[in-house]
Amino acid sequence: MADPTVPTSDGTENAKNHFTKAMEEAKAGAQALADEYRGKFNKTTGEWSDEAKTRSDEAKGKANAFAADAKVKATEYANEGKARTSKAIVGLSKAIDENVGLIDEKVGAKYGDYARNASKSMQDAATKLDEKTLDELGEDAREFVRKSPGLAVGMAVAAGFVFGRMFKGK
Template sequence: MVDPTVTAGNGTESAKNHFTKAVEQAKAGAQALAGEYKDKFSQTKDEWTSEAKVKSEEAKEKAGTFAADAKVKAAEYAVEGKAKASQAIVGLSKVIDDNSALIDEKVGAKYGDYARTASKSMQDAAARLDEKSLEDIGEEAREFVRKSPGLAIGIAAATGFVLARLFRGK
């Protein structure tokens, strides 16, 4: 006769072996699955990174193009503004010159001469403005600010006040 405890012990042992093998197979399967997903994730991450780099380069290129266009437009407006400023100075000079005879009559010849001198100075300033490039004007402005920062701030404030009053309409 067979001892039931020995048979039961062999069955328990066999079940433990099967269970251990099943756990090992499950672990191996889980590791294989994790490796597969890790590879897929890595590949997807690489694709997203590549795509992001391409988009970034496109954005940089568009920004560079926009900046270049803006620089060209700003230069065009600056040249146009310089020409208009010169024309305005010449126009004001002509008005003063045209009225110098009236100033002679009303106030005196001495003040008429002052007006003519001012008119001539304004015409000379307009001619110098026309002759200079924007770079030269910019450099002179920077040099002026370096030499007299307080005066530059005062002129900027006064100009801002006059422009504000002019555009506000009062």
């Protein structure tokens, strides 16, 4: 009786035949697909058939519509983010204002003045943020990077670190 764990030459030959047959079928399918698409291109004129042109135009139209929708959505999200950021800055400024008296009492009027100045600066920044369009904010960011590339990279690294810590899996 033969050992079932030892392959026989018949089993190997059978597997090779199946593999060869599958490869031939795959090649034939690929060739048929290539022939179908070659039929849509006229080598003499160097142009695609009307069907190919129509499908191409339809695909371009769908891609353009998708891109336009994506741009509208991105703009909506950016405006929403801008509004939320401004609201958060104002909220933080109000929290500082509410605690300025306590700061004056506990650590001194000098530090209370620092807190008032910081709160005022934050309110001014929120107002400027509300008044500017996304294009203006983008141009301001580009100008900041041009003037202070080292600081911009440092801020990006710090923001990445903070976001990494915030979203780090527990």
